[in-house]
Amino acid sequence: MNCVLGPGNILHDTLLFRVIYDGVGHVLPCWLSYAVAGLAIMLILVNGVLLGAGLFSWVERRLIGRFHNRIGPNRWGPFGSLQPLADLVKLLLKEDLTPKGADRIIFAIVPVAMLAPVVLVMAVVPFAKDTALANLNVGVLYILAVTSITSIAIFMAGWASDNRYAMFGASRGVAVLISYEVPVVMSLLGVVLVAGSMSLADIVSAQTVPFLLVQPLAFFVFFAGTSAELNRTPFDLAEAESELIAGYHIEYSGVKFALIQAAEFGAVLTSSAVMVTLFLSGWSGPFSNYLGWAWFLMKIGVLAFIFSWIRATFPRLRIDQLMAFAWKFLLPLSIINLFATALEVYFLRDSAGTLDTTDLWIMAGINFGLAFACILVFGTLIREKVRPAGPATGATLSPGEAD
Amino acid sequence: MxxxxxxxxxxxxxxxxxxxxxxxxxxxxxxxxxxxxxxxxxxxxxxxxxxxxxxxxxxxxxxxxxxxxxxxxxxxxxxxxxVTDNKQWPLAALASLAFLGVLAPSFIINSVEGTEAQNASFTGIGESLFTTWAVPFEIASLVLLVALIGAIIIARSDDGEEQG
Incomplete structure:
Protein backbone atom coordinates (compact mmCIF):
# COMPACT_ATOMS: atom_id res chain seq x y z
CA MET A 1 0.00 0.00 0.00
CA ASN A 2 1.18 3.49 -0.70
CA CYS A 3 -0.12 6.14 1.59
CA VAL A 4 0.26 9.77 0.64
CA LEU A 5 -0.29 12.57 3.09
CA GLY A 6 -2.06 15.27 1.13
CA PRO A 7 -0.89 18.87 1.42
CA GLY A 8 -4.26 19.68 2.99
CA ASN A 9 -3.48 17.57 6.04
CA ILE A 10 -2.34 19.63 9.02
CA LEU A 11 0.48 17.18 9.69
CA HIS A 12 1.80 17.51 6.14
CA ASP A 13 4.38 20.10 7.19
CA THR A 14 5.65 17.97 10.03
CA LEU A 15 8.66 16.37 8.43
CA LEU A 16 9.19 13.66 11.03
CA PHE A 17 5.58 12.58 10.89
CA ARG A 18 5.62 12.44 7.09
CA VAL A 19 8.82 10.39 6.95
CA ILE A 20 7.52 7.81 9.42
CA TYR A 21 4.12 7.80 7.76
CA ASP A 22 5.56 7.23 4.29
CA GLY A 23 7.96 4.56 5.53
CA VAL A 24 5.38 2.58 7.47
CA GLY A 25 2.77 3.20 4.79
CA HIS A 26 4.50 0.76 2.42
CA VAL A 27 3.56 -2.20 4.62
CA LEU A 28 0.59 -1.20 6.74
CA PRO A 29 -2.85 0.13 5.84
CA CYS A 30 -3.07 3.91 5.80
CA TRP A 31 -5.10 4.50 8.96
CA LEU A 32 -2.79 2.20 10.91
CA SER A 33 0.36 3.89 9.67
CA TYR A 34 -1.21 7.22 10.64
CA ALA A 35 -1.60 5.91 14.18
CA VAL A 36 1.87 4.33 14.17
CA ALA A 37 3.50 7.57 13.10
CA GLY A 38 1.63 9.44 15.80
CA LEU A 39 2.60 6.92 18.45
CA ALA A 40 6.23 6.95 17.33
CA ILE A 41 6.37 10.72 17.69
CA MET A 42 4.75 10.51 21.12
CA LEU A 43 7.30 7.89 22.15
CA ILE A 44 10.19 10.08 21.02
CA LEU A 45 8.79 13.14 22.80
CA VAL A 46 7.96 11.45 26.10
CA ASN A 47 11.26 9.62 26.27
CA GLY A 48 13.21 12.68 25.21
CA VAL A 49 11.72 14.75 28.01
CA LEU A 50 12.08 11.97 30.60
CA LEU A 51 15.68 11.17 29.70
CA GLY A 52 16.48 14.87 29.69
CA ALA A 53 14.87 15.21 33.10
CA GLY A 54 16.94 12.31 34.44
CA LEU A 55 20.14 13.75 33.06
CA PHE A 56 19.32 17.22 34.30
CA SER A 57 18.54 15.94 37.81
CA TRP A 58 22.09 14.61 38.01
CA VAL A 59 23.68 17.68 36.42
CA GLU A 60 21.80 20.01 38.70
CA ARG A 61 22.68 18.10 41.85
CA ARG A 62 26.34 18.12 40.85
CA LEU A 63 26.22 21.80 40.01
CA ILE A 64 24.45 22.82 43.18
CA GLY A 65 26.93 20.70 45.08
CA ARG A 66 29.71 22.76 43.50
CA PHE A 67 27.91 26.03 44.23
CA HIS A 68 27.49 24.96 47.85
CA ASN A 69 31.14 23.93 48.08
CA ARG A 70 30.36 20.25 48.54
CA ILE A 71 30.68 17.28 46.21
CA GLY A 72 27.23 16.10 45.23
CA PRO A 73 26.38 12.58 44.02
CA ASN A 74 29.65 10.97 42.91
CA ARG A 75 29.41 7.25 43.69
CA TRP A 76 27.60 5.58 40.84
CA GLY A 77 29.40 5.59 37.51
CA PRO A 78 31.83 8.21 36.24
CA PHE A 79 31.28 11.41 38.26
CA GLY A 80 28.14 9.83 39.67
CA SER A 81 26.42 10.02 36.31
CA LEU A 82 24.42 6.84 36.92
CA GLN A 83 22.79 8.41 39.96
CA PRO A 84 19.45 9.10 38.17
CA LEU A 85 19.31 5.40 37.26
CA ALA A 86 19.92 4.39 40.88
CA ASP A 87 17.27 6.87 42.02
CA LEU A 88 14.85 5.51 39.47
CA VAL A 89 15.37 1.90 40.57
CA LYS A 90 14.98 2.94 44.19
CA LEU A 91 11.75 4.81 43.50
CA LEU A 92 10.32 2.02 41.35
CA LEU A 93 10.95 -0.57 44.04
CA LYS A 94 9.56 1.55 46.87
CA GLU A 95 6.08 0.89 48.13
CA ASP A 96 3.53 3.11 46.44
CA LEU A 97 1.58 4.46 49.38
CA THR A 98 -1.82 6.09 49.19
CA PRO A 99 -3.04 7.83 52.35
CA LYS A 100 -6.14 6.39 53.96
CA GLY A 101 -8.26 9.50 53.59
CA ALA A 102 -7.04 10.29 50.09
CA ASP A 103 -9.28 10.57 47.07
CA ARG A 104 -7.82 7.56 45.27
CA ILE A 105 -8.71 8.37 41.68
CA ILE A 106 -7.62 12.01 41.74
CA PHE A 107 -4.54 11.08 43.75
CA ALA A 108 -3.53 8.67 41.01
CA ILE A 109 -4.27 11.07 38.13
CA VAL A 110 -2.07 13.86 39.52
CA PRO A 111 1.41 12.61 38.45
CA VAL A 112 0.16 12.17 34.89
CA ALA A 113 -1.57 15.54 34.92
CA MET A 114 1.70 17.12 36.03
CA LEU A 115 3.91 15.41 33.50
CA ALA A 116 1.58 15.76 30.51
CA PRO A 117 1.82 19.57 30.07
CA VAL A 118 5.61 19.37 30.28
CA VAL A 119 5.75 16.87 27.45
CA LEU A 120 3.02 18.55 25.42
CA VAL A 121 4.85 21.89 25.34
CA MET A 122 7.69 20.28 23.40
CA ALA A 123 5.29 19.44 20.57
CA VAL A 124 5.41 22.95 19.13
CA VAL A 125 9.05 23.82 19.82
CA PRO A 126 11.21 23.65 16.67
CA PHE A 127 14.37 21.63 17.39
CA ALA A 128 16.05 22.52 14.12
CA LYS A 129 15.07 23.82 10.71
CA ASP A 130 11.50 22.62 9.97
CA THR A 131 11.53 20.00 12.71
CA ALA A 132 8.79 21.16 15.03
CA LEU A 133 6.40 18.28 15.56
CA ALA A 134 3.49 20.61 14.93
CA ASN A 135 4.05 24.09 13.59
CA LEU A 136 0.89 25.69 14.98
CA ASN A 137 0.17 29.22 13.89
CA VAL A 138 -0.90 29.89 17.48
CA GLY A 139 2.11 28.20 19.06
CA VAL A 140 2.68 30.76 21.82
CA LEU A 141 -0.93 30.54 22.89
CA TYR A 142 -0.67 26.74 22.82
CA ILE A 143 2.21 26.85 25.29
CA LEU A 144 0.26 29.12 27.62
CA ALA A 145 -2.89 27.00 27.37
CA VAL A 146 -1.13 23.72 27.99
CA THR A 147 0.92 24.95 30.93
CA SER A 148 -2.16 26.47 32.57
CA ILE A 149 -3.30 22.91 33.33
CA THR A 150 -0.39 22.55 35.78
CA SER A 151 -2.13 24.73 38.34
CA ILE A 152 -5.11 22.37 38.38
CA ALA A 153 -2.78 19.40 38.78
CA ILE A 154 -1.17 21.09 41.78
CA PHE A 155 -4.54 21.83 43.30
CA MET A 156 -5.64 18.22 42.74
CA ALA A 157 -2.46 16.96 44.40
CA GLY A 158 -3.03 19.10 47.47
CA TRP A 159 -6.70 18.36 47.76
CA ALA A 160 -6.55 14.61 47.10
CA SER A 161 -3.75 13.99 49.60
CA ASP A 162 -5.99 14.72 52.60
CA ASN A 163 -3.11 16.46 54.32
CA ARG A 164 -3.08 20.02 55.65
CA TYR A 165 0.52 20.62 54.61
CA ALA A 166 -0.24 19.43 51.10
CA MET A 167 -3.26 21.72 50.94
CA PHE A 168 -1.21 24.70 52.14
CA GLY A 169 1.47 23.93 49.59
CA ALA A 170 -1.09 23.56 46.84
CA SER A 171 -2.89 26.81 47.63
CA ARG A 172 0.43 28.64 47.70
CA GLY A 173 1.51 26.95 44.50
CA VAL A 174 -1.71 27.82 42.68
CA ALA A 175 -1.61 31.40 43.96
CA VAL A 176 1.94 31.75 42.66
CA LEU A 177 1.05 30.21 39.33
CA ILE A 178 -1.93 32.43 38.65
CA SER A 179 -0.12 35.57 39.82
CA TYR A 180 2.97 34.99 37.72
CA GLU A 181 0.93 33.93 34.72
CA VAL A 182 -0.07 37.58 34.21
CA PRO A 183 3.39 39.18 33.78
CA VAL A 184 4.62 36.15 31.83
CA VAL A 185 1.80 36.47 29.30
CA MET A 186 2.28 40.23 29.08
CA SER A 187 5.99 39.82 28.40
CA LEU A 188 5.26 37.29 25.66
CA LEU A 189 3.02 39.82 23.94
CA GLY A 190 6.05 42.01 23.32
CA VAL A 191 7.83 39.16 21.57
CA VAL A 192 4.75 38.36 19.50
CA LEU A 193 4.47 42.04 18.51
CA VAL A 194 8.04 42.22 17.26
CA ALA A 195 7.88 38.87 15.46
CA GLY A 196 4.46 39.63 14.04
CA SER A 197 3.42 36.01 14.47
CA MET A 198 2.51 33.51 17.17
CA SER A 199 4.03 30.56 15.34
CA LEU A 200 7.27 29.50 17.00
CA ALA A 201 8.93 28.76 13.66
CA ASP A 202 8.14 32.29 12.46
CA ILE A 203 9.40 33.75 15.72
CA VAL A 204 12.71 31.93 15.25
CA SER A 205 13.07 33.12 11.67
CA ALA A 206 12.16 36.69 12.71
CA GLN A 207 15.13 36.77 15.08
CA THR A 208 17.82 38.18 12.83
CA VAL A 209 18.78 39.86 16.08
CA PRO A 210 18.07 37.58 19.08
CA PHE A 211 15.07 38.85 20.99
CA LEU A 212 17.17 38.67 24.13
CA LEU A 213 18.70 41.91 22.84
CA VAL A 214 15.53 43.37 21.34
CA GLN A 215 13.33 42.55 24.32
CA PRO A 216 15.60 42.50 27.40
CA LEU A 217 12.81 43.52 29.73
CA ALA A 218 10.50 40.81 28.41
CA PHE A 219 13.26 38.25 28.83
CA PHE A 220 13.89 39.35 32.39
CA VAL A 221 10.20 39.20 33.28
CA PHE A 222 9.73 35.89 31.50
CA PHE A 223 12.77 34.34 33.13
CA ALA A 224 11.80 35.46 36.63
CA GLY A 225 8.17 34.54 36.10
CA THR A 226 8.99 31.12 34.71
CA SER A 227 11.39 30.35 37.47
CA ALA A 228 8.60 31.18 39.92
CA GLU A 229 6.15 29.02 38.03
CA LEU A 230 8.59 26.14 38.13
CA ASN A 231 8.65 26.36 41.94
CA ARG A 232 12.39 26.72 42.07
CA THR A 233 14.25 27.92 45.07
CA PRO A 234 13.97 31.65 45.32
CA PHE A 235 10.26 31.14 44.74
CA ASP A 236 9.65 27.62 46.04
CA LEU A 237 7.19 28.66 48.74
CA ALA A 238 4.89 25.86 47.66
CA GLU A 239 7.29 23.22 48.88
CA ALA A 240 9.27 25.16 51.46
CA GLU A 241 10.71 22.22 53.35
CA SER A 242 11.26 24.20 56.53
CA GLU A 243 7.58 25.17 56.73
CA LEU A 244 5.56 22.69 54.70
CA ILE A 245 7.94 19.69 54.56
CA ALA A 246 7.39 19.13 50.83
CA GLY A 247 4.22 20.96 49.92
CA TYR A 248 1.73 19.40 47.60
CA HIS A 249 3.69 16.23 46.87
CA ILE A 250 4.22 15.35 50.51
CA GLU A 251 2.12 12.19 50.36
CA TYR A 252 3.53 10.90 47.11
CA SER A 253 5.97 8.02 47.07
CA GLY A 254 7.38 5.45 44.72
CA VAL A 255 6.54 5.71 41.04
CA LYS A 256 4.16 8.63 41.50
CA PHE A 257 6.84 10.66 43.26
CA ALA A 258 9.28 9.74 40.49
CA LEU A 259 6.84 11.07 37.89
CA ILE A 260 6.29 14.32 39.81
CA GLN A 261 10.03 14.83 40.16
CA ALA A 262 10.50 14.05 36.47
CA ALA A 263 7.83 16.64 35.69
CA GLU A 264 9.66 19.25 37.80
CA PHE A 265 13.06 18.62 36.27
CA GLY A 266 11.59 18.20 32.80
CA ALA A 267 9.73 21.49 33.19
CA VAL A 268 13.05 23.30 33.61
CA LEU A 269 14.24 21.87 30.31
CA THR A 270 11.03 22.57 28.43
CA SER A 271 10.84 26.14 29.73
CA SER A 272 14.46 26.58 28.72
CA ALA A 273 13.54 25.25 25.29
CA VAL A 274 10.66 27.72 25.04
CA MET A 275 12.92 30.56 26.13
CA VAL A 276 15.61 29.54 23.65
CA THR A 277 13.00 29.60 20.91
CA LEU A 278 11.47 32.91 21.91
CA PHE A 279 14.51 34.89 22.98
CA LEU A 280 17.76 33.19 21.93
CA SER A 281 16.83 32.71 18.24
CA GLY A 282 16.14 29.01 18.65
CA TRP A 283 18.12 26.65 16.47
CA SER A 284 19.86 29.33 14.42
CA GLY A 285 23.62 29.74 14.58
CA PRO A 286 26.56 28.98 12.29
CA PHE A 287 25.88 25.91 10.06
CA SER A 288 22.35 25.85 11.46
CA ASN A 289 21.05 23.93 8.45
CA TYR A 290 22.88 20.86 9.73
CA LEU A 291 23.77 21.71 13.32
CA GLY A 292 20.52 23.42 14.32
CA TRP A 293 19.74 20.76 16.92
CA ALA A 294 23.22 21.13 18.45
CA TRP A 295 22.79 24.89 18.80
CA PHE A 296 19.35 24.31 20.25
CA LEU A 297 20.61 21.81 22.85
CA MET A 298 23.59 24.01 23.70
CA LYS A 299 21.39 27.04 24.33
CA ILE A 300 19.04 24.92 26.47
CA GLY A 301 22.08 23.80 28.44
CA VAL A 302 23.17 27.40 29.05
CA LEU A 303 19.71 28.44 30.27
CA ALA A 304 19.33 25.33 32.45
CA PHE A 305 22.72 26.15 33.97
CA ILE A 306 21.51 29.66 34.79
CA PHE A 307 18.37 28.16 36.35
CA SER A 308 20.55 25.97 38.59
CA TRP A 309 22.77 28.92 39.38
CA ILE A 310 19.82 31.01 40.54
CA ARG A 311 18.47 28.10 42.55
CA ALA A 312 21.78 27.61 44.29
CA THR A 313 22.39 31.28 44.97
CA PHE A 314 19.29 33.06 46.20
CA PRO A 315 17.56 32.56 49.55
CA ARG A 316 13.86 31.84 49.61
CA LEU A 317 11.41 34.76 49.58
CA ARG A 318 8.53 35.21 51.97
CA ILE A 319 5.03 34.76 50.58
CA ASP A 320 4.23 38.51 50.69
CA GLN A 321 7.53 39.32 49.01
CA LEU A 322 6.72 36.73 46.39
CA MET A 323 3.34 38.29 45.64
CA ALA A 324 4.75 41.82 45.71
CA PHE A 325 7.46 40.75 43.28
CA ALA A 326 4.83 39.56 40.81
CA TRP A 327 2.27 42.34 41.12
CA LYS A 328 4.37 45.39 41.97
CA PHE A 329 7.56 44.65 40.08
CA LEU A 330 7.13 42.21 37.19
CA LEU A 331 3.66 43.30 36.12
CA PRO A 332 4.50 47.04 35.75
CA LEU A 333 7.70 46.10 33.94
CA SER A 334 5.86 43.89 31.49
CA ILE A 335 3.21 46.55 30.85
CA ILE A 336 5.88 49.18 30.21
CA ASN A 337 7.64 46.77 27.90
CA LEU A 338 4.43 46.06 26.01
CA PHE A 339 3.68 49.76 25.49
CA ALA A 340 7.23 50.64 24.53
CA THR A 341 7.38 47.75 22.07
CA ALA A 342 4.02 48.64 20.57
CA LEU A 343 5.15 52.24 20.01
CA GLU A 344 8.49 51.17 18.55
CA VAL A 345 6.87 48.67 16.20
CA TYR A 346 4.31 51.27 15.17
CA PHE A 347 6.92 53.88 14.26
CA LEU A 348 9.70 51.67 12.93
CA ARG A 349 7.87 49.22 10.70
CA ASP A 350 7.80 49.80 6.96
CA SER A 351 4.70 49.93 4.78
CA ALA A 352 4.49 46.12 4.58
CA GLY A 353 4.43 45.98 8.36
CA THR A 354 7.79 44.26 8.78
CA LEU A 355 10.90 45.22 10.70
CA ASP A 356 14.38 44.82 9.23
CA THR A 357 17.60 44.18 11.08
CA THR A 358 18.45 47.87 11.53
CA ASP A 359 15.06 48.49 13.11
CA LEU A 360 15.68 45.60 15.50
CA TRP A 361 19.05 47.05 16.51
CA ILE A 362 17.45 50.45 17.14
CA MET A 363 14.82 48.76 19.29
CA ALA A 364 17.54 46.85 21.12
CA GLY A 365 19.29 50.12 21.99
CA ILE A 366 16.13 51.84 23.24
CA ASN A 367 14.86 48.79 25.11
CA PHE A 368 18.15 48.17 26.90
CA GLY A 369 18.14 51.71 28.25
CA LEU A 370 14.50 51.32 29.21
CA ALA A 371 15.15 47.98 30.89
CA PHE A 372 17.95 49.33 33.05
CA ALA A 373 15.98 52.44 34.00
CA CYS A 374 12.83 50.49 34.83
CA ILE A 375 14.56 47.81 36.84
CA LEU A 376 16.45 50.47 38.81
CA VAL A 377 13.34 52.59 39.49
CA PHE A 378 11.00 49.74 40.35
CA GLY A 379 13.71 47.93 42.28
CA THR A 380 14.07 50.98 44.53
CA LEU A 381 10.30 51.36 44.85
CA ILE A 382 9.64 47.74 45.75
CA ARG A 383 12.42 47.68 48.32
CA GLU A 384 10.51 50.25 50.38
CA LYS A 385 7.13 48.63 49.82
CA VAL A 386 8.20 45.13 50.75
CA ARG A 387 9.86 46.04 54.04
CA PRO A 388 7.48 44.63 56.67
CA ALA A 389 6.04 46.70 59.49
CA GLY A 390 5.99 43.73 61.83
CA PRO A 391 8.87 41.89 63.49
CA ALA A 392 12.15 42.59 61.79
CA THR A 393 13.64 40.00 59.48
CA GLY A 394 17.23 39.61 58.46
CA ALA A 395 16.83 41.79 55.40
CA THR A 396 15.79 44.88 57.32
CA LEU A 397 18.39 44.74 60.08
CA SER A 398 21.33 47.00 59.64
CA PRO A 399 24.44 45.91 61.55
CA GLY A 400 23.84 48.57 64.19
CA GLU A 401 20.34 47.40 64.96
CA ALA A 402 21.11 43.71 64.97
CA ASP A 403 21.26 43.33 68.66
CA MET B 1 -11.91 9.59 11.45
CA VAL B 83 -24.09 18.13 49.78
CA THR B 84 -24.32 19.11 46.13
CA ASP B 85 -27.97 20.05 45.85
CA ASN B 86 -30.43 22.08 47.87
CA LYS B 87 -34.04 23.19 47.82
CA GLN B 88 -33.48 25.31 44.75
CA TRP B 89 -33.07 22.37 42.39
CA PRO B 90 -36.58 22.66 40.88
CA LEU B 91 -35.79 26.27 40.00
CA ALA B 92 -32.49 25.22 38.45
CA ALA B 93 -34.25 22.51 36.47
CA LEU B 94 -36.79 25.07 35.28
CA ALA B 95 -34.05 27.48 34.25
CA SER B 96 -32.12 24.86 32.31
CA LEU B 97 -35.30 23.60 30.64
CA ALA B 98 -36.10 27.17 29.62
CA PHE B 99 -32.61 27.53 28.19
CA LEU B 100 -33.10 24.29 26.26
CA GLY B 101 -36.43 25.68 25.11
CA VAL B 102 -34.61 28.64 23.61
CA LEU B 103 -31.72 26.65 22.15
CA ALA B 104 -33.58 23.78 20.53
CA PRO B 105 -36.03 25.87 18.44
CA SER B 106 -33.24 28.18 17.36
CA PHE B 107 -31.41 25.16 15.99
CA ILE B 108 -34.51 23.68 14.36
CA ILE B 109 -35.87 26.87 12.79
CA ASN B 110 -32.62 28.51 11.83
CA SER B 111 -30.90 25.62 10.09
CA VAL B 112 -27.41 26.79 9.13
CA GLU B 113 -25.91 25.45 5.93
CA GLY B 114 -22.91 23.33 6.85
CA THR B 115 -19.72 24.66 5.32
CA GLU B 116 -16.35 23.02 4.93
CA ALA B 117 -14.29 23.37 8.11
CA GLN B 118 -11.71 26.04 7.44
CA ASN B 119 -8.55 27.00 9.19
CA ALA B 120 -9.69 30.23 10.83
CA SER B 121 -6.83 32.68 11.14
CA PHE B 122 -6.51 34.40 14.47
CA THR B 123 -5.58 37.67 12.78
CA GLY B 124 -9.06 37.67 11.26
CA ILE B 125 -10.58 37.07 14.68
CA GLY B 126 -8.50 39.89 16.15
CA GLU B 127 -9.40 42.34 13.41
CA SER B 128 -13.12 41.70 13.60
CA LEU B 129 -12.99 41.73 17.40
CA PHE B 130 -11.39 45.17 17.51
CA THR B 131 -13.24 46.77 14.60
CA THR B 132 -16.71 45.30 14.00
CA TRP B 133 -17.27 44.02 17.51
CA ALA B 134 -15.26 46.62 19.40
CA VAL B 135 -18.20 47.90 21.45
CA PRO B 136 -19.39 44.52 22.76
CA PHE B 137 -15.77 43.68 23.49
CA GLU B 138 -15.32 46.88 25.49
CA ILE B 139 -18.59 46.30 27.35
CA ALA B 140 -17.48 42.79 28.27
CA SER B 141 -14.16 44.11 29.58
CA LEU B 142 -16.01 46.78 31.54
CA VAL B 143 -18.21 44.13 33.16
CA LEU B 144 -15.13 42.15 34.12
CA LEU B 145 -13.45 45.27 35.50
CA VAL B 146 -16.49 46.09 37.61
CA ALA B 147 -16.52 42.53 38.95
CA LEU B 148 -12.82 42.79 39.78
CA ILE B 149 -13.18 46.09 41.61
CA GLY B 150 -16.20 44.74 43.44
CA ALA B 151 -14.22 41.69 44.55
CA ILE B 152 -11.41 43.92 45.83
CA ILE B 153 -13.85 46.12 47.74
CA ILE B 154 -15.57 43.12 49.34
CA ALA B 155 -12.22 41.59 50.26
CA ARG B 156 -10.93 44.88 51.65
CA SER B 157 -13.95 45.87 53.75
CA ASP B 158 -13.59 43.03 56.26
CA ASP B 159 -9.98 42.63 57.15
CA GLY B 160 -8.28 45.38 55.19
CA GLU B 161 -7.05 46.95 58.43
CA GLU B 162 -5.19 44.02 59.92
CA GLN B 163 -3.75 42.92 56.59
CA GLY B 164 -2.28 46.39 56.02
Missing part, protein backbone atom coordinates in the same frame (compact mmCIF):
# COMPACT_ATOMS: atom_id res chain seq x y z
CA UNK B 2 -13.33 13.01 12.26
CA UNK B 3 -16.64 11.37 13.06
CA UNK B 4 -15.03 8.96 15.48
CA UNK B 5 -13.19 11.80 17.25
CA UNK B 6 -16.34 13.88 17.35
CA UNK B 7 -18.33 11.05 18.94
CA UNK B 8 -15.55 10.52 21.49
CA UNK B 9 -15.51 14.23 22.34
CA UNK B 10 -19.29 14.37 22.53
CA UNK B 11 -19.32 11.45 24.94
CA UNK B 12 -16.67 13.18 27.06
CA UNK B 13 -18.56 16.48 27.01
CA UNK B 14 -21.90 14.97 27.98
CA UNK B 15 -20.30 12.54 30.42
CA UNK B 16 -18.45 15.38 32.13
CA UNK B 17 -21.61 17.48 32.27
CA UNK B 18 -23.54 14.56 33.75
CA UNK B 19 -20.72 14.03 36.22
CA UNK B 20 -21.09 17.63 37.42
CA UNK B 21 -24.73 17.05 38.22
CA UNK B 22 -24.60 13.49 39.49
CA UNK B 23 -21.52 13.40 41.70
CA UNK B 24 -21.94 13.94 45.43
CA UNK B 25 -18.56 15.62 45.86
CA UNK B 26 -18.10 19.29 45.03
CA UNK B 27 -14.47 19.02 43.96
CA UNK B 28 -15.30 16.05 41.76
CA UNK B 29 -18.04 18.16 40.19
CA UNK B 30 -15.55 20.94 39.41
CA UNK B 31 -13.11 18.47 37.86
CA UNK B 32 -15.89 16.84 35.82
CA UNK B 33 -16.73 20.31 34.55
CA UNK B 34 -13.09 20.65 33.51
CA UNK B 35 -13.35 17.42 31.50
CA UNK B 36 -16.47 18.69 29.81
CA UNK B 37 -14.96 22.10 28.96
CA UNK B 38 -11.75 20.63 27.59
CA UNK B 39 -13.77 18.20 25.46
CA UNK B 40 -15.54 21.25 24.03
CA UNK B 41 -12.10 22.62 23.16
CA UNK B 42 -11.54 19.35 21.33
CA UNK B 43 -14.73 19.94 19.34
CA UNK B 44 -13.32 23.32 18.30
CA UNK B 45 -10.14 21.56 17.19
CA UNK B 46 -12.15 19.17 15.02
CA UNK B 47 -13.65 22.30 13.42
CA UNK B 48 -10.10 23.65 12.77
CA UNK B 49 -10.67 26.57 15.15
CA UNK B 50 -7.30 26.22 16.92
CA UNK B 51 -7.38 29.69 18.37
CA UNK B 52 -10.80 29.18 19.91
CA UNK B 53 -9.81 25.76 21.26
CA UNK B 54 -6.69 27.12 22.94
CA UNK B 55 -8.54 30.08 24.39
CA UNK B 56 -11.15 27.66 25.70
CA UNK B 57 -8.46 25.63 27.49
CA UNK B 58 -6.70 28.76 28.73
CA UNK B 59 -9.77 30.59 30.05
CA UNK B 60 -12.01 27.75 31.18
CA UNK B 61 -9.39 25.16 32.04
CA UNK B 62 -6.78 27.47 33.48
CA UNK B 63 -8.82 30.27 34.98
CA UNK B 64 -12.49 29.47 35.59
CA UNK B 65 -11.94 26.03 37.11
CA UNK B 66 -9.18 27.37 39.34
CA UNK B 67 -11.50 30.13 40.54
CA UNK B 68 -14.16 27.51 41.19
CA UNK B 69 -11.73 25.32 43.11
CA UNK B 70 -10.51 28.29 45.15
CA UNK B 71 -14.09 29.23 45.92
CA UNK B 72 -14.78 25.69 47.11
CA UNK B 73 -11.60 25.68 49.15
CA UNK B 74 -12.10 29.07 50.79
CA UNK B 75 -15.76 28.63 51.64
CA UNK B 76 -16.62 26.17 54.35
CA UNK B 77 -17.42 23.36 51.98
CA UNK B 78 -15.57 20.91 54.21
CA UNK B 79 -18.49 21.13 56.66
CA UNK B 80 -20.82 19.83 53.97
CA UNK B 81 -18.66 17.54 51.85
CA UNK B 82 -21.52 15.42 50.54
Missing amino acids: AWFIFILLAVLTIGGALGVVVTRNVVHAALALLVSLIAVAGVYLVLFAEFLALVQVLIYGGAIIIVLLFAIMLTRSSDYPR
